[in-house]
Amino acid sequence: MCGIVGFLAKKRAFAESLGDHVVPMLTCMGDRGPDSAGLALFSKSLPEMVRRFSLYVDDREFPWTDLGAQWSLEAGVALELDVIENHAALMSAVSPDQFRAWLKSHYPHVHLLSVGRSIDVYKDEGHPEEISRRYRFGKMRGTHAVGHTRMATESAVSPAHAHPFTAGEDFCLVHNGSLSNPYSIRRKLERLGITFETDNDTEAACRFLEWRMREGDTLEEALQKGFVELDGFYTLLMATSDQLVLVRDAFACKPAVVAETDDYVAISSEYRALAHLPGINQARIFEPLPERIYSWNVLQSV
Amino acid sequence: MERVTERVIQFDLARTTVRELNQYLHHQLPSEPSTGEIPHLAILNPNGQHNIAVGVTVPARIDIQGNAGYFVGGMNKHADIVVHGHAGWSVAENIMSGSLRVKGSASECVAASGHGGLVVIEGDASSRCGISMKGCDIVVGGDVGHMSAFMAQAGSLVICGDAGPNLGDSLYEAVIYIRGGIHGLGTDAQEEPLTAHDIEHLGSLLKRAEFAYSPKEFKRVASARTLYHWHVDAGAKY
Numbered sequence: 001m002c003g004i005v006g007f008l009a010k011k012r013a014f015a016e017s018l019g020d021h022v023v024p025m026l027t028c029m030g031d032r033g034p035d036s037a038g039l040a041l042f043s044k045s046l047p048e049m050v051r052r053f054s055l056y057v058d059d060r061e062f063p064w065t066d067l068g069a070q071w072s073l074e075a076g077v078a079l080e081l082d083v084i085e086n087h088a089a090l091m092s093a094v095s096p097d098q099f100r101a102w103l104k105s106h107y108p109h110v111h112l113l114s115v116g117r118s119i120d121v122y123k124d125e126g127h128p129e130e131i132s133r134r135y136r137f138g139k140m141r142g143t144h145a146v147g148h149t150r151m152a153t154e155s156a157v158s159p160a161h162a163h164p165f166t167a168g169e170d171f172c173l174v175h176n177g178s179l180s181n182p183y184s185i186r187r188k189l190e191r192l193g194i195t196f197e198t199d200n201d202t203e204a205a206c207r208f209l210e211w212r213m214r215e216g217d218t219l220e221e222a223l224q225k226g227f228v229e230l231d232g233f234y235t236l237l238m239a240t241s242d243q244l245v246l247v248r249d250a251f252a253c254k255p256a257v258v259a260e261t262d263d264y265v266a267i268s269s270e271y272r273a274l275a276h277l278p279g280i281n282q283a284r285i286f287e288p289l290p291e292r293i294y295s296w297n298v299l300q301s302v
Numbered sequence: 303m304e305r306v307t308e309r310v311i312q313f314d315l316a317r318t319t320v321r322e323l324n325q326y327l328h329h330q331l332p333s334e335p336s337t338g339e340i341p342h343l344a345i346l347n348p349n350g351q352h353n354i355a356v357g358v359t360v361p362a363r364i365d366i367q368g369n370a371g372y373f374v375g376g377m378n379k380h381a382d383i384v385v386h387g388h389a390g391w392s393v394a395e396n397i398m399s400g401s402l403r404v405k406g407s408a409s410e411c412v413a414a415s416g417h418g419g420l421v422v423i424e425g426d427a428s429s430r431c432g433i434s435m436k437g438c439d440i441v442v443g444g445d446v447g448h449m450s451a452f453m454a455q456a457g458s459l460v461i462c463g464d465a466g467p468n469l470g471d472s473l474y475e476a477v478i479y480i481r482g483g484i485h486g487l488g489t490d491a492q493e494e495p496l497t498a499h500d501i502e503h504l505g506s507l508l509k510r511a512e513f514a515y516s517p518k519e520f521k522r523v524a525s526a527r528t529l530y531h532w533h534v535d536a537g538a539k540y
Binding site: 251252255257270271272273274275276285287289290 | 349350351352369371372388390391407409410428429447448449
């Protein structure tokens with residue numbers, strides 16, 4: 001069992017109060033996933049050349065400013081650094097490949113959680129309530145967010161195995177369920193030169209879909225291929241810089257509930273995680289059908 | 303005939319836990335009301351919490367004023383429960399008798415393995431509605447999802463709307479009555495003509511569920527009974 005949550009603001013006020021809405025959702029879904037949690041937050045895109053790198057290290061005293069200074073000196077580019085304990089968001093005008101290679105050679109124990117112009121990812125071990133407090137999720141703003149509470153069933157409990165998983169740029173995925181063929185998908189992708197960071201089944205789904213999108217598919221087209229390739233149980237919630245997308249497997253084995261109003265779209269594994277939301281009694285509440293793709297776009301006005 | 307008392311006992315789940323509510327329902331309600339009056343409870347602020355009014359074994363009228371979570375009214379015996387909202391998975395699971403009505407829609411596995419009583423979903427029910435039902439009756443005002451009445455053994459599933467794929471897969475002796483379209487029948491399920499007994503039985507169920515449809519608008523789906531016994535020819539398939 002795991003919990004998924006998603007939120008997309010349709011009005012600016014809801015983007016500015018995003019954390020207020022998402023934290024109770026994550027906390028409530030701690031009942032479905034108490035061992036680790038994560039949140040991917042999307043906000044207005046950075047300028048064309050700039051990338052945000054979400055970094056995690058298993059050391060709350062980690063000298064982030066030293067890392068930043070060294071990067072700036074060696075790469076000769078300016079950076080901005082937002083640090084919260086053992087998480088840092090590093091913004092710099094650099095190619096993702098260059099930064100990834102530098103990080104791997106200089107700080108191999110620092111995990112790169114996400115790369116993109118609008119994504120920022122946090123994930124860690126512990127109860128979702130504690131993680132929300134640790135990383136101050138309540139103060140976060142953004143157009144949309146995807147969160148996960150994990151009860152591990154098929155691979156280790158570690159920050160790296162927590163969701164969301166990311167691949168490429170500005171793409172993340174959370175999963176409730178279990179895949180039965182992650183290794184065959186993985187072998188297929190590894191032959192194409194795609195590398196994996198964990199042995200988690202969800203990472204296979206995430207990298208499969210991202211690979212399809214790099215090959216030119218839209219996320220919807222990639223998911224249609226996913227319905228054929230992915231064997232197992234899944235409710236998948238995904239986000240890109242401008243989209244929130246939800247699917248369930250053919251048997252709809254894992255739950256999901258959607259509540260939509262003029263102000264927001266909120267998604268959760270269970271309704272009780274949505275019950276606190278403003279205007280919920282007037283919301284259109286529905287259960288997504290099996291193998292149907294539900295997607296919502298971020299509005300320009302937000 | 304016993305009537306429901308006018309005094310309503312309120313439980314506010316914003317201030318009381320579901321466990322406290324259920325312990326009250328299990329231990330504080332009279333098993334046979336001496337006054338001839340059935341207790342009436344109102345549950346406020348359910349907010350989708352799970353296990354509300356599970357395991358009630360005495361006559362009572364229980365109004366849940368909002369959306370309920372998983373297993374609402376599970377294992378119910380004698381009580382009449384109304385959810386004034388939507389409900390989550392496994393509404394009235396293993397219901398024995400009494401009734402449960404959901405004014406909105408219900409998620410998966412409505413009345414799974416229910417032995418008796420009447421379950422009414424006024425809106426839609428999701429997949430696996432009536433899975434393995436063992437004698438209860440279910441009336442759904444709207445549509446049902448895939449694999450409804452899977453391996454259903456006894457009782458009736460009445461669907462006023464449409465059914466999703468694999469309706470009645472591996473049915474035993476439960477009977478399905480459906481007014482709308484069928485996306486697809488499951489293995490060993492077949493359409494059959496309504497009998498006089500069906501019309502009478504269905505008419506009574508629709509009346510009890512408070513739907514104004516005529517039984518003649520419905521089709522009957524039941525087991526073709528080809529899976530009841532191993533057929534030697536099937537051996538060649540393996």
